[in-house]
Amino acid sequence: MRFSVFLNARSLGPDQDRKLMKDLEAHAKLAADLDYDAIFLPDHHFNGYMPVASDSFIFAGYLAAQMPKMHFGFSVVSVPLHHPVRLAERINILDQLTDGKLLVGVGSGTTPEEMIGFAVDYKDAGRISDTNLALVEQLWAKQMEDPAVVIDNGPYKGRVLQRITPSPFTPGHARLMPVAMKEASSRRAAENGWPAFIPAFTPPTIGGTEPFTHVKKWFDIYKGFLLEAGHSEDVVKSALDWTTHTYQVVHVAESDDQAREELEVILRSYQDAIEREAEFNARAESDDANKKTDRTPNALTDDWIGTWCLYGSPETVLEHLTPYAELGIGNVLCGTTTGPLTEQRLAYGDQTLRLMAEKVMPALKAAVPA
Template identity: 80%
Template sequence: MRFSVFLNARSMSPAEDGRLITDLVDHATLAAQSGFEAVFMPDHHFNGYMPVASDSFILAGYLAARLPDMHFGFSVVSVPLHHPVRFTERVNVLDHLTKGKLLVGVGSGTTPEEMIGFNVDYRDASPLAEKNLEIAEQLWAKRMDDPAVLIDNGPYQGRVLQRITPTPYGQNHARLMPVAMKEASARRAAVNGWPAFIPAFTPPKIGGTEPFVHVKKYFDIYKGMLLDAGHSDAVVKDALSWTTHTYQAVHVAESDEQAREELEVILKSYQAAVEREAEFNARAESNEANTKTDRTPNALTDDWIGTWCLYGSPETVIEHLKPYAELGIGNVLCGTTTGPLTEERLRLGDQTLRLMGEKVIPALKGL
């Protein structure tokens, strides 16, 4: 079982943005020193949501120079917000900078506010993402003398006459990581021999207290497709070793009581940030094309904590994760900076990294 750190911290004012970036660089460095194998970053825009996420490709390139042994990933790139030419180019550049240690999570995005900033209708996000990924594959495959690739996808237009540079680092482009919730997404990952994100809920409900039931359902479907795809044992092993289950908030302390007490402090601050963001997002929901169909539940409820949180003493966390390791989950993505990144929040996040590195990771790494 691998462990990765998720740089998902928020900023609450312009004055905090610069310090947040510096603090997350230091946090990622501590994660590398503590036995984590990858750094994952989100892709979000506006509202002080996640400042490093406004261009996480740049941050990944910077961190790759500082942490050359780490893998780097995105959870996830909002594909409708990227021109397919820029998407393929940036993936290839980062593929080289990481020496092939790149995992590109892909999805259709989150809030109407983000979509409006890029001239995208929220209701068109999914088909726009699918078409952008189809175009990206054409661009990656195009040789210099092949016919032009025509781009005609909503706000994204163009005609590529030559080829994308640089070429991918390896024989194929960097691994993409769909979310294995829809059959088409699970099959895309499986057919290509890519890892996948394995969700712990089934819409329309996006929380609950039995996450393993959902994880097993989606993992078994994805693994079955992967085994049926006819890949070599090496490809299957690599894909499963990076197949990822995500916890938005991971917190480890010396005792279960301390961990729960500190987690509630973290989640209260996180919930306040979410409510602030919801006020801004509501301004974007001014017509049918830009209205969300789901709502994030309160982070202090048992449903949210049950699905999205991993917390406790090192011993409790180890016992919680053993069934996931036995199932075959290859990578646990840990949100260790969830919420506004105050000085105290950073201290608690660093505490989690150290205890994970000292006790949790050594106990589970061989499973």
Template identity: 80%
Template sequence: MRFSVFLNARSMSPAEDGRLITDLIGHAEHAAAQGFEAVFMPDHHFNGYMPVASDSFILAGYLAARLPDMHFGFSVVSVPLHHPVRFTERVNVLDHLTKGKLLVGVGSGTTPEEMIGFNVNYKDAGTLAERNLALAEELWAKRMDDPAVTIDNGPYQGRVLQRITPSSYGEQHARLMPVAMKESSARRAAKHGWPAFIPAFTPPKIGGTEPFTHVKKYFDIYKGLLLEAGHSEAVIRDALSWTTHTYQLVHVAETDEQARDEMMTILRSYQDAIEREAEFNARAESDEANTKTDRTPNALTEDWIGTWCLHGSPETVIEHLKPYAELGIGNVLCGTTTGPLTEERLRLGNQTLDLMGRKVIPALKGA
């Protein structure tokens, strides 16, 4: 079992943006020193959800120079918000900078407010994402003398006459990681021998206190398709070793009681930030084309905590994760900076890294 850190902190004002970027760089370096194997970043815009998430490819390139042994990933790139040419170019550049240690999570996005900033309607996001990914594959495969690739996908237009530069780092382009919630997404990952994100809920309900039931359902579907695809053992082993289950908040303390108390303090600040953003989300959802059909529970409810949080003493966290290791989850993605990144929040995040590095990771690394 691998462990990765998710840099998902929020900024609450323009004055905090610069310090947050600096603090996240230090946090990533601390995670590497504690035995975490990858740094994952979100892809978000406008709402204070990690200022560098507006172009996390830049941060990943910077960190790749400082942490050459780490893998880097995205959880996840909102594909409808990226022109397919820019998407393929950025992936290839970062693939070279990381020496092939790149994992590009892909999805259709979650927030109407972000969509309208890019002239995309939320209801069209899934269709745009599918077509953008198909165009990206055409662009990656195009040789210099092949016929032009025509791009005609909603707001994204163009015609590519030559090829994407630079070329991919390896024989194939960097691994994409679909969210294996739909069979089509699980099948895409399995067909190519890519890892996948395995969700802990089944829409339209985005939460619950029995996450393992959902993880097992989606993992079994994905693994079955992967085994049927006819890949070599090495490809299957690598794909499963990076197949990822995500916790938006991981918090570890010396005792369960301390971890719960500190987690609730973190979640109260996180929920305050969510509610502050609600007004802007409501403005974005003022028409039918941008209305969401699902709602995430309040972060202070047991439904949200049960699905999205991992907390407790090192011993409790180890016991919680053992069934996931036995199932075959290869990578646990840990949100260790969830919420506004105050000085105290950063201290608690580093506390989690230290206890994970000393006790949790050694106990599960070979699982």
């Protein structure tokens, strides 16, 4: 089982942005020193919502130069917010800079406020995402002598006559990672030999009191499609090695009681930030084209904690993760900096990194290829 760190911290004002970026850099370096496998970054915009995520490709490239053995991933790129040419180019550049150690999670986005900032209606996000991905595949495949690729997708226009540069490091292109919340996205990942994000809930309901049941359901669907696709053993193994289950908040302390007490401190601050962001989303939802179809539960409810959080003593966390390892989940993505990144929150995150590395990961981390 692999372990990855999700740099998903928030800023509450412009005076915090630079310190947050430097703190996340230090946190990522600590993760590399402790033998975590990958750093994942989000893709978000506005309102102090994860400042490094406004161009996480740049931040990933900056970190990759400092930690060349680390894999890098995105959880997830909001595809409707990217011109397909720029998306194809950025992925190829980062694929080259990381020597192919790149995993690009893809999704259609979550917040109307971000959509209207890029002239995309929330109701059109799914369609624009699907078309953008198809265009990106065409751009990656295009040779100099091929006919032009014509782009006409919502706010994105263009006509590409030559080819995308640089060429990718990975044959074809870097690995994409669809979110396997529908059979269609599960099948797409499987047929291409890509890993997938395996959710702990079934949309449109966000949450669920039996997260392992949902993870097993979607993992079994994805793995079934993967085995049916006729790939080589190496392709199947690589896809499963990086098939990922995500926890928005991972917090480990010396005892269960300490972990729960500290988790509630983290979640209260996180929920305050969520409510602040919701005010701006409400303005974006002022017309029917930008109405959300789902609502995120309060982070302090047992439902949200049960679905999105992993916490406790090292022994409790190991007990929790063992069934996921036995199921075949290849990578656990740990949100160790979720919420506003205060000094206390950063200390909690570093504490979690160390306790996971010292007392949880050795029991679950089998030998894996570089």
